Amino acid sequence: MKKINTMKKLSLIIFIIATLFGSSTYANTSDLSSVLTKGKWLNKSDGYKLNAHSDKTVERYKSITFGIDQTFVLDSVKSKYSGEWRLIDNDIYLEFCDSNIKTRIAKLENNKLIIGKDSYKSYSGAFAGLINFYEFTGVSNATPGHIIMLIVGIFFIFLAIRYNYEPLLLIPIGFGIIIGNIPFFQAEGFNLQLGIYEEGSVMSYLYFGVRQGIYPPLIFLGIGAMTDFSSLISNPKLMILGAAAQIGIFLTFLGALILGFGPAEAGAIGIIGGADGPTAIFLSSKLAPHLIGPIAIAAYSYMALVPIIQPPFMKLLITKKERLIRMKPPRSVSKLEKIMFPIVGLLLTAYISPSSLPLLGMLFFGNLLKESTVTKRLADTARTSLIDIVTILLGITVGASTQADVFLTSQSMWIFGLGALSFIIATCGGLLFAKLMNLFLKGDNKINPLIGAAGVSAVPDSARVVQHEGLKADPTNHLLMHAMAPNVSGVIGSAVAAGILLSFLM
Amino acid sequence: MITVIGNTGINFNAAAGSGVTVALVGWLIVFAALVLLVIVFTQVPKLIYYNSRKLHKQKTKQSIVTDDDLHIAGDVSAAISTALYLFFDEMHDEESNVITIKRVRKIYSPWSSKIYGLRTWPGK
Numbered sequence: 001m002k003k004i005n006t007m008k009k010l011s012l013i014i015f016i017i018a019t020l021f022g023s024s025t026y027a028n029t030s031d032l033s034s035v036l037t038k039g040k041w042l043n044k045s046d047g048y049k050l051n052a053h054s055d056k057t058v059e060r061y062k063s064i065t066f067g068i069d070q071t072f073v074l075d076s077v078k079s080k081y082s083g084e085w086r087l088i089d090n091d092i093y094l095e096f097c098d099s100n101i102k103t104r105i106a107k108l109e110n111n112k113l114i115i116g117k118d119s120y121k122s123y124s125g126a127f128a129g130l131i132n133f134y135e136f137t138g139v140s141n142a143t144p145g146h147i148i149m150l151i152v153g154i155f156f157i158f159l160a161i162r163y164n165y166e167p168l169l170l171i172p173i174g175f176g177i178i179i180g181n182i183p184f185f186q187a188e189g190f191n192l193q194l195g196i197y198e199e200g201s202v203m204s205y206l207y208f209g210v211r212q213g214i215y216p217p218l219i220f221l222g223i224g225a226m227t228d229f230s231s232l233i234s235n236p237k238l239m240i241l242g243a244a245a246q247i248g249i250f251l252t253f254l255g256a257l258i259l260g261f262g263p264a265e266a267g268a269i270g271i272i273g274g275a276d277g278p279t280a281i282f283l284s285s286k287l288a289p290h291l292i293g294p295i296a297i298a299a300y301s302y303m304a305l306v307p308i309i310q311p312p313f314m315k316l317l318i319t320k321k322e323r324l325i326r327m328k329p330p331r332s333v334s335k336l337e338k339i340m341f342p343i344v345g346l347l348l349t350a351y352i353s354p355s356s357l358p359l360l361g362m363l364f365f366g367n368l369l370k371e372s373t374v375t376k377r378l379a380d381t382a383r384t385s386l387i388d389i390v391t392i393l394l395g396i397t398v399g400a401s402t403q404a405d406v407f408l409t410s411q412s413m414w415i416f417g418l419g420a421l422s423f424i425i426a427t428c429g430g431l432l433f434a435k436l437m438n439l440f441l442k443g444d445n446k447i448n449p450l451i452g453a454a455g456v457s458a459v460p461d462s463a464r465v466v467q468h469e470g471l472k473a474d475p476t477n478h479l480l481m482h483a484m485a486p487n488v489s490g491v492i493g494s495a496v497a498a499g500i501l502l503s504f505l506m
Numbered sequence: 507m508i509t510v511i512g513n514t515g516i517n518f519n520a521a522a523g524s525g526v527t528v529a530l531v532g533w534l535i536v537f538a539a540l541v542l543l544v545i546v547f548t549q550v551p552k553l554i555y556y557n558s559r560k561l562h563k564q565k566t567k568q569s570i571v572t573d574d575d576l577h578i579a580g581d582v583s584a585a586i587s588t589a590l591y592l593f594f595d596e597m598h599d600e601e602s603n604v605i606t607i608k609r610v611r612k613i614y615s616p617w618s619s620k621i622y623g624l625r626t627w628p629g630k
Contacts, residue, residue: 234580236547243533243540250529257525266525329580336554337547344546352539481580489540496539500532 032087032108036066040128041113041120048077049188053197053290054405060187061135063128064113064120077187141183145404153177153399159304166304166461169277172392173300176399179203186405196400207397210292213285215394216278217362222387223278223459223491224366225379229341232485234330237437238451242489244433245455246497248273248426252418253501259414264288267501269415272299273422274494275306275456281398282359283498287505293401294412298419300398306461307468309420310427310453314469317431318449322438323473325448327482335371342367349496355506356499363495423456430455430486447482454483457490 041064048060062076066085072094074081083096092106094115106115113120123131134140156174160167180203184194196203209215232239253270261269268284268291280299284292302309342364350357369379401407434452441447450470454462463483470479552559578586612618 233547236544239540239544239547240537243537246536247533250533253532254525254529263525263528267528331580332578332583334551334554337550340550341547344550345543348542348546349539352535352542489543492543493536493540497532497536500535501528504528504532 032090032092033066035108035122036085036092036113037068039122039124040065041122042128042131043118043120045118050186050405051188051195051197056405058187061131062118064115077190079189136185138183141185143183143404145408146181146183148408149177149181149402149404152402153181156301156399165307166300168391169300169395170304172395173297173399176396177402178399179396180400180403195403196397197403197406203397203400206393207401209390209393210281210296210397210401211285211289213282213358215390216282216285217358218390219278219387219394220359220495221362221366221382222390224342224363224368225370225382226387227363227367227370227459227488227491228484229367229488230333230338231330231481232488233333233337233341235482235485238447238482238485239489239492240437241430241434241452241455241486242491242493243455244452245426245430245486245490246274246493247429248275248422248424248456249494249497249501251425252422255421256418259418261411261414262288264505265291267505268295269418270422271295271494271498271501272302272415272419273426273456274490274497275299275303275423275426275458275462276491276494277303278394279359279457279494279498281394283501286502291411291415293398293407294415295419296398297402297407298416302419302423303458303461306456306458307465309423310462310465311469313424313427314431314450314453314465317428317435320473322435322449323470324477325438325446326474326477327446327448327451327479328444330481335373338371339368342371345492349492353496353499353503355502356495359495359498360492363491426456427453430490448477448479451479451483451486454485454487455490455493457487457494459487459491460484462490463487 042061043063044059044061046059047057050056050058060077062074064072064074066072070084070086072083072085074083074094081096081098081101083094083098086093086095090107092108092113094104094106096103104115106113108114111122113122153174153176156170156177159165160170160174180196185192186195191198191200193199193201194203195201196207198204249270251270252273253266256266256269257263264287268280268288271280271283272295274280277296277300281292281296284295288295346360346364349360353360366379366382369375369382430452431449432452433455434447434449438446438449448470450466454466456462463480466483467478467480470477
């Protein structure tokens with residue numbers, strides 16, 4: 001009795017499996033057509049290009065369904081074909097509706113349908129549906145690259161929350177990285193309108209502002225409306241430090257050329273040394289749109305890491321004695337001078353480098369809104385709501401542009417390396433030039449060379465680092481106001497440099 | 507062996523020609539633009555304060571008038587500002603000390619009436 005029961009159970013299990021995966025058991029029956037019309041025939045093969053931005057190929061399913069009415073549908077990611085099928089001597093003739101496609105002969109061998117090189121296996125409709133669903137899940141499409149980028153995104157968020165490193169940038173970028181690296185079904189010619197690189201997706205529309213360089217000038221408008229140029233106006237000679245630090249841009253440009261990047265790409269990479277995220281995005285959107293992601297991420301990451309990158313070089317290049325230099329307090333600046341600065345500043349810089357007009361125009365316009373004191377409402381909007389909205393959109397889309405299959409390339413790694421180098425050169429350039437300036441200045445006019453490091457834009461973080469390092473040497477020596485002068489001139493300098501590179505290389 | 511990094515590989519010749527020119531000229535232009543701003547904004551205060559400088563000169567009959575004579579130093583203005591801030595801040599404490607309670611008359615309304623509250627049983 002026990003044996004019979006066990007046999008019954010076994011046959012029941014076999015029956016269930018046969019019903020679920022109902023294929024092979026019928027394959028050897030004489031009635032081929034009933035076998036063919038049962039369920040769906042699936043094939044998984046490699047060779048499908050992921051997207052237009054990547055050369056990677058992936059495995060994708062294609063299915064063929066035979067109807068009782070002698071019609072068939074061949075469905076692949078690339079396209080869908082239909083036609084009629086006939087059985088002649090155990091051969092299945094597939095005649096396509098599209099007259100350009102020749103008739104194909106399929107065979108059923110070992111429960112598998114063989115069409116040319118492809119082999120199809122039969123599954124029940126429900127199971128084929130489950131496979132189809134699984135193919136579209138993130139789990140199925142995840143790659144090690146996606147996991148790496150997810151960790152990077154979470155690390156950015158951690159840095160922003162735990163150490164307060166540029167949280168306004170790192171939180172949107174970090175979360176953007178997570179959004180951009182949720183794996184989804186991709187194949188060339190198949191558009192789910194999900195990813196940032198898929199035409200018509202919401203993220204792609206938001207990314208338009210980055211691709212076309214719309215967001216950076218709007219950010220500059222807000223920066224202009226926030227910035228007080230009085231420390232610069234009161235001591236104009238400190239402006240030169242902002243120019244000196246731009247050496248980072250041009251030396252990195254040479255470095256990128258040596259490493260085999262094209263001139264336009266090298267220019268876009270070099271601008272990372274300007275330590276100015278919006279400028280870097282603006283220039284790369286014009287010179288090397290395919291490198292916006294890595295360049296923007298590198299620029300913003302290094303801007304956030306200013307408190308870590310700069311101090312060692314400050315200690316290395318500036319002596320203890322020099323760090324103790326006290327600077328003359330800045331003179332008070334009249335309203336007229338403050339109003340004149342954006343107008344004269346724009347005229348002088350934009351006439352020399354008109355290509356930087358979108359950035360400089362908006363920067364100085366924002367500053368005039370602030371300094372004129374009669375457009376308080378506009379200035380308030382520019383420095384609060386507007387810049388906040390644009391920062392959110394910029395951060396999230398730049399983050400999302402780091403989709404692993406597009407972002408994780410050897411080029412991106414080199415861009416990161418060159419970016420770090422660029423930052424270091426810019427910092428050293430500013431510091432050394434400040435030391436050089438001291439050789440020609442006397443008495444009260446001597447400057448504390450630490451403020452040279454603020455010549456890399458990164459407003460106001462690099463000025464804050466200078467203040468911090470200055471206080472370490474002498475707790476009563478406040479350098480913040482003095483450092484703001486090269487800091488804001490660095491913004492002008494990097495925008496001018498971007499304009500020059502644009503006009504030379506575009 | 508050439509390491510492929512960008513498009514071609516490590517190539518010092520690529521930077522030797524036009525690369526160096528672009529870098530050098532570019533940096534010099536940035537310098538020139540900012541030096542021009544330095545020059546202009548060093549002269550602007552002199553132009554703006556030309557009249558007051560002249561008046562000051564006539565009054566004091568001093569032969570040399572420097573910028574320092576015309577401007578208040580930052581620390582001095584900070585001290586004045588702090589003093590003014592503290593003064594105006596202190597003023598807050600000098601109040602009349604008369605506390606008045608205003609009588610508020612409420613107009614009767616059945617909406618706020620306690621008589622028609624939900625606690626009263628209907629029909630009582």
